[in-house]
Amino acid sequence: MARMSWHEACHLDTTLQSVAHFFPLPPEYAQTLTGGLTNRCWKVVSQKGKAYVWRPTTAITKAFSISRLQEHQILKAIEPTHIGPKPEYISDQGLLVEWVEGASLHHGIDFDSLLKIQTKIHAIDATKIPVVPFSFSARIDHYWFQIKDNLKTPEFEKLYKAWRNPPGLTNVGSSLCHFDLAGYNMVRTDEGLKVIDWEYASIADPRMDLALSIDVAGENPVKAIARYCQLREIEDIDPWIEGAQAWLPRTTVMAMLWYLLAFQLWGDEYYYHQALKIKETFCS
Structure with missing residues (x-):
């Protein structure tokens, strides 16, 4: 700095x-x-x-x-x-x-602590937040249409077209979602854990937010979702397991396109390699 x-x-x-x-x-x-x-x-x-x-x-x-x-x-x-x-x-x-003064948790936080913060965020009354709800298809299209043709290989295009629509799921309501909740966006303060960098936050299906956090942390989806439901005292966990698992490939493709766009904007090879890594995971 x-x-x-x-x-x-x-x-x-x-x-x-x-x-x-x-x-x-x-x-x-x-x-x-x-x-x-x-x-x-x-x-x-x-x-x-x-x-x-x-x-x-x-x-x-x-x-x-x-x-x-x-x-x-x-x-x-x-x-x-x-x-x-x-x-x-x-x-x-x-x-x-x-x-926010405190110790950055950039190098990691136990996932249970992260889930406890996530459930608090999702429990906030979203009806009192004056923002337009998140549109998955609009966001993924926004990324894709900005990416130049030389980066749009047939493999990338196939994944984009296959996963650009939201899944048809049992409705569990909308919540405030951070959309980038991980240790690198959390700080341990004298008042407890605080979350920073809310630039991607929106009102959306909380299972999408949960899928993103599970993917970043590399956690077992079923176990993580079951624990989340336990923390929120949700008894019928099947719609949550089904929903988060349905969102996982979609949010992963959204992340792939984010990396492609980031590579185009900054020219840093790291972003391109991350996009390739995600693509290869799907192909395998």
Whole structure:
């Protein structure tokens, strides 16, 4: 992470200028954050020592269909739960949130602890969050249509077409979903575990969110879903097992297209190899 003066940071990233009037005095310094894949955010420290995170709106966030306004609406709605960072300021250039002080769980968290946080998130009253519900087909199409033809091999196209529609499932209702819940987006604080980076969050089938977390953690789906249902005191677990397993290949293909698009945008071979790895898993 590179630390620099506020003036220098504003010169490097002009979106920071839109938040300057939030501070009574120019911040003491700004520091680039390298943790996120999608976002290239800044830690901003005021003259009084209070720290914030600036989450800019960029061509990259638009490419991935990320709305800082939606992120702000979600953080504002869940503020009383203290699960996420407090939103401080929103503009057309980005979102300013509080810096969550604590120990990053980037190197892992036991899955049971993660499930306990996930059940808390899914239990939040989603009807009070003023955002448009998530559309799986719209999101996966959004990724696909931006990818250039030279990357659209027949194998990638076959997987996209095979899994672009949501499964027909027993309805279990919609919930607030984080859509990137893993140790790298969790912080252990004095108040307990907190979840950061809500940029992909939306209102959706909670089984999709569960499938994503199971896949990232490499957990046994049936055991993980049974434990989730136990935590939520859900007795009829069959629709949840069937649903999460039906979502797994679809969310995996969505991740594959995310990596392809990320490779196109950044040119980093790592993203292309991840997309190939997912494709080969399906082919095998």
